Amino acid sequence: MVEIVPRLLKDxxxxxxxxxxxxxxxxxxQRRDVNLEVNVLTNAEGSAKVVWGGTIVYAGVKFEIRTPWxxxxxxxxxxxxxxxxxxxxxxxxxxxxxxxxxxxxxxVDRGIRESGCINMEELCIVPGEKVWGVMIDxxxxxxxxxxxxxxxxxxxxALKTAIVPAERFxxxxxxxxxxSKIPIMASYRKVGxxxxxxxxxxxxxxxxxxxxxxxxxxxxxxxxxxxxxxxFSTSEFAEIFANANEQAKELREMVEEKVN
Amino acid sequence: MNEVYSGAQERLVIPGDTIGESGxxxxxxxxxxxxxxxxxxxxxxxKENNGTVYLEACNSAYMPRSGDLVIGFVTSMRGNLWMFNIxxxxxxxxxxxxxPWNTQFGDLEEHMGVGDYALLRVQEVDSQHGVxxxxxxxxxxxxxxxxxxxxxxxxxxxxxxxEGNNLQKIKKNTxxxxxxxxxxxxxxxxxxxxxxxxxxxxxxxxxxxNPYPNLNLKKTFENKMEEI
Amino acid sequence: xxxxxxxxxxxxxxxxxxxxxADELRPITIExxxxxxxxxxxxxxxxxxxxxxxxxxxxxxxxxxxxRPDRAVLDVRxxxxxxxxxxxxxxxxxxxxxxxxxxxxxxxxxxxxxxMFPRSKIRVxxxxxxxxxxxxxxxxxxxxxxxADAGIPMKDMLVSVxxxxxxxxxxxxxxxxxxxxxxxxxxxxIMPNTEEIAFLQMDGDLSPEEFDLAMKYNMKAAxxxxxxxxxxxxxxxxxxxx
Numbered sequence: 089m090v091e092i093v094p095r096l097l098k099d100x101x102x103x104x105x106x107x108x109x110x111x112x113x114x115x116x117x118q119r120r121d122v123n124l125e126v127n128v129l130t131n132a133e134g135s136a137k138v139v140w141g142g143t144i145v146y147a148g149v150k151f152e153i154r155t156p157w158x159x160x161x162x163x164x165x166x167x168x169x170x171x172x173x174x175x176x177x178x179x180x181x182x183x184x185x186x187x188x189x190x191x192x193x194x195x196v197d198r199g200i201r202e203s204g205c206i207n208m209e210e211l212c213i214v215p216g217e218k219v220w221g222v223m224i225d226x227x228x229x230x231x232x233x234x235x236x237x238x239x240x241x242x243x244x245x246a247l248k249t250a251i252v253p254a255e256r257f258x259x260x261x262x263x264x265x266x267x268s269k270i271p272i273m274a275s276y277r278k279v280g281x282x283x284x285x286x287x288x289x290x291x292x293x294x295x296x297x298x299x300x301x302x303x304x305x306x307x308x309x310x311x312x313x314x315x316x317x318x319x320f321s322t323s324e325f326a327e328i329f330a331n332a333n334e335q336a337k338e339l340r341e342m343v344e345e346k347v348n
Numbered sequence: 349m350n351e352v353y354s355g356a357q358e359r360l361v362i363p364g365d366t367i368g369e370s371g372x373x374x375x376x377x378x379x380x381x382x383x384x385x386x387x388x389x390x391x392x393x394x395k396e397n398n399g400t401v402y403l404e405a406c407n408s409a410y411m412p413r414s415g416d417l418v419i420g421f422v423t424s425m426r427g428n429l430w431m432f433n434i435x436x437x438x439x440x441x442x443x444x445x446x447x448p449w450n451t452q453f454g455d456l457e458e459h460m461g462v463g464d465y466a467l468l469r470v471q472e473v474d475s476q477h478g479v480x481x482x483x484x485x486x487x488x489x490x491x492x493x494x495x496x497x498x499x500x501x502x503x504x505x506x507x508x509x510x511e512g513n514n515l516q517k518i519k520k521n522t523x524x525x526x527x528x529x530x531x532x533x534x535x536x537x538x539x540x541x542x543x544x545x546x547x548x549x550x551x552x553x554x555x556x557x558n559p560y561p562n563l564n565l566k567k568t569f570e571n572k573m574e575e576i
Numbered sequence: 577x578x579x580x581x582x583x584x585x586x587x588x589x590x591x592x593x594x595x596x597x598a599d600e601l602r603p604i605t606i607e608x609x610x611x612x613x614x615x616x617x618x619x620x621x622x623x624x625x626x627x628x629x630x631x632x633x634x635x636x637x638x639x640x641x642x643x644r645p646d647r648a649v650l651d652v653r654x655x656x657x658x659x660x661x662x663x664x665x666x667x668x669x670x671x672x673x674x675x676x677x678x679x680x681x682x683x684x685x686x687x688x689x690x691x692m693f694p695r696s697k698i699r700v701x702x703x704x705x706x707x708x709x710x711x712x713x714x715x716x717x718x719x720x721x722x723x724a725d726a727g728i729p730m731k732d733m734l735v736s737v738x739x740x741x742x743x744x745x746x747x748x749x750x751x752x753x754x755x756x757x758x759x760x761x762x763x764x765x766i767m768p769n770t771e772e773i774a775f776l777q778m779d780g781d782l783s784p785e786e787f788d789l790a791m792k793y794n795m796k797a798a799x800x801x802x803x804x805x806x807x808x809x810x811x812x813x814x815x816x817x818x
Contacts, residue, residue: 092421092423092433092462092463093463094421094463094464094465094496095461095463095464095465096421096465096491096492096494096495096496098463100495103540107540109544112551113544113548129626129659129660129705129706130624130706130708131624131659131660131661131662131706131707132659132660132706135659142612142613143612144610144611144612146657146659146705147659148657148658148659148660149659150658150659150663150664152664169658169667171658171667173653173655173701173703174632174653174699174701175611175614175628175630175653175655175701175703176613176630177613178613178632178635182651182653184668185667223658223664225657225658225659225664225667227657227658227659227703227705229611229628229630229703230611230612230613230614230630231613232612232613256662360810360813360814362724362733362805362806362809362810363687363724363729363730363731363732363733364730364731364732364733364767364768364769364770365769366769378729380731387731387732387769389689389729389730389731390724390727390728390729390730391724391725391727391809391813392727405727406727406813407615407616407725407726407727408727409615409633409634409726409727409728437633437634437635437636437693437696438636438695438696439636475694476645476694476695477693477694477695477696502727562812562813563813563814
């Protein structure tokens, strides 16, 4: 469905930006309330539910045993997929995965994978024969803005709680999946000419380009994505990059608290 | 008036509930007559007026009726028609002949383009949900200033208040001009501070999980009306 | 039905593996208004099953060829999340979900007053987040609640529940083990006020007497579940009281 942006909304967002205000009254870098729950789905080996403002996302981890790639006989694999099904919003239509849905999955996947939070060698069962394939599936149930951050948070939290079901596959004892790092994504949207953190639904409708930054525990950046039409300057990026570090710290503490 | 249908009880029913014996009552909106019984078809409060038993639905979709004042935005233009989203199930059309302008075929955009809001009146609705609007009438016009917010068509009664007292109070204390349309949209004009005050009230209503007459919303609203 | 093996599913004292009697339901919870983006929504837990349903519309039916000049179409999707079962489900087209979506839509069309909304479409999205057994019943029951929450006019509510047969005994509401090793499964959709049947499927083996008993159990359970639907819907508007 093509979404139409009311002109009045654009004007309003511009005026609010000039007054350093936001449509829902938040500060420029203020996050909405976030609630994280883990181990919420019995049939998943690891799971999390994130309620981020009005956005609701579930993530579940599943395992399979597969043969390793010939060039990497001792390495398992990690795959992360996100589905934007029509349940999440009126604007999502049924049908094969949209480009937006695929982008979402791939951006979240890169952030988690490139952080090195999972040592692929540790997923090896029998070199050259059997390795674990870890799959994170993220299900968006309600989209009221900023599904990227919610998906990334649910994904890493689910991974942190995952138990490798070795007994069920007859390859040893069940054990927690070793996950050494907690990559966190922070998303920004250009609204009324300036970047704001954690855009809400109206800001996404009336805003311009978006930037997603995934940061590791040490403040290193692991994935970046610029989306939609629009351009920004290097100084604008420096500003949001610095802010992303602060946001990531808070959310990382939240994950640590919940999974331990 | 029959005790069973007394509005004072604020009786809440769900679809399929038997409201009572039909007797001489007529089934109104949200109510059907099955054999000798009146059955509710929606979640809502039972009301009675002049022998008609009806439901005040909690969360129903806006269905346009002729004469309704509505606020919508242009979604597309075809030949000499503007198509409007007025929040109902179907787009409404505004023919050039019912607009205040006299323009050439194909030159609609000169006056209103995609994304522009306007205050319209529903001229007629056919049985197939075809909706024709008019912009000829007092106050009907293109909206170029202020903001448009959604409070939902079920919440209008509460927002406006009995004899309009809530609306009067909000207008007086914020210095804003507020137009409430039957499709649940409100148009707020005024200075930034006033607009943000009105929005702090209207935003509670646009929360999809808080439709009227949810008791929580009622309390929040009453508190805000005290503070304002 | 998986197999007709010798698995002991019911003890001598008539109690089932999870301690339930033959005509007892698993624990059920229903909540409404749980998905902020939807017009109406419902979350239902039934044993270990978790279903969340969103309702959108009525809206203009697209593409035009699906429009009906005399009524609304119900566009129902039943979908199991990839992590909802012990073996991951690959996202995408799936014959089982297609069939369940179809029969669910037809069951709901029997209660929704579709003739009030010609040419339009009402979208019902059923997502199964965790599956034990009986997800279609859970989905249909939750969908009826979500439709009511969305203010869609309906002649009655709809409750779906299943009875079956294990170790030659008719029992209500099969759990996973019972579903795997049981002998029959009879899911029905019942309009709780009129007691009419809007949805019916069955597989396995039942004698006419066993069928009657299974239907009796289903009818009784439908009344119980209807009370839960009612209190969930009303509590949203009574500030949590009902």
